Amino acid sequence: MRGDAPQEGVKIWDIALRLFHWALVVAFAFSAWSAFQDKFGIYANMHTYAGVCVLILVCWRILWGLAGSESARFTSFVRGPKAIMGYLKHGDAAKCPGHNPLGAWSVVLMLLLLLAQAVMGLFATDDMFFSGPLSDQAGDWAGRLTRWHKQTGLVLLALAGLHILVVLYYTLIKKAGLVRAMITGTKPAAKRAPKLASPWRALAILVPLAGTLWYLILG
Known part of the structure; x- marks a missing residue:
C-alpha cells in the first residue's frame, strides 16, 4: 500500500549518532x-584515556540531544x-521511529x-599505583569518590549486560532489527522519517x- 512504510525501512539514526554509539x-x-x-604502565594509561573518551562522548551526546537530529x-x-505503560501493554519496538518510551529512560539513565x-x-586514586588526572584536587573527597567510582562501575557493567540481553530479545524474538538500525541507520517504522542533522554540525x-x-x- 502506498501509505505503508517501505520494507527496507526509513532513515532513523544519523551517522554521527551511530558512530557515537559504537565509539562509546x-x-x-x-x-x-x-x-x-594491574594499574601499571599501559593499563593505567588505557584506563585514563578510555575514561576521558567516555566523558567526551557522553558530553557530546547530551549536546546532540539538545541540538542534533530530531530522533x-x-x-x-x-x-x-503514561506513555511507558501504554508501550508495555500495546507497544511494538519495530514501529517506534526512534527509542521506545521505555528504552528512552534507559538511555537517559x-x-x-x-x-x-x-x-x-x-578524581579517584588508590593511593598507590593509580590516580586520576585530577586526583590531587579532590582533597578529603578522594576516598569517597574512588569508592563511588568503583561501585558505579559495577552498576554500569550490570546495566550493560542487561542492555545486551534486551537487544538480543528484541532482535531475535521481536524481530525489531535494533542492531541493524544502529549500523545502517534505517529501521521499519509506521511514522514519517525524522529530520536528520548534518554530520558537519556534529563535528x-x-x-x-x-x-x-x-x-x-x-x-
Whole structure:
C-alpha cells in the first residue's frame, strides 16, 4: 500500500549518532577491561584515556540531544509514565521511529551514570599505583569518590549486560532489527522519517568540546 512504510525501512539514526554509539561501546569496553588489570604502565594509561573518551562522548551526546537530529533530541523521545505503560501493554519496538518510551529512560539513565562515573574517575586514586588526572584536587573527597567510582562501575557493567540481553530479545524474538538500525541507520517504522542533522554540525560540536576537555583534563 502506498501509505505503508517501505520494507527496507526509513532513515532513523544519523551517522554521527551511530558512530557515537559504537565509539562509546569501544571506549567503555577498554575502560572496564583495564579497570580489572594491574594499574601499571599501559593499563593505567588505557584506563585514563578510555575514561576521558567516555566523558567526551557522553558530553557530546547530551549536546546532540539538545541540538542534533530530531530522533536524537531528548524532547522527541523522553516520555512520562503514561506513555511507558501504554508501550508495555500495546507497544511494538519495530514501529517506534526512534527509542521506545521505555528504552528512552534507559538511555537517559546510562548517560547520567556514565557521566558520573567518568567525572568521579578523574578524581579517584588508590593511593598507590593509580590516580586520576585530577586526583590531587579532590582533597578529603578522594576516598569517597574512588569508592563511588568503583561501585558505579559495577552498576554500569550490570546495566550493560542487561542492555545486551534486551537487544538480543528484541532482535531475535521481536524481530525489531535494533542492531541493524544502529549500523545502517534505517529501521521499519509506521511514522514519517525524522529530520536528520548534518554530520558537519556534529563535528562542529565535537571538535571544540573534545579539544577543550582533553586540554583541561590532560593538559
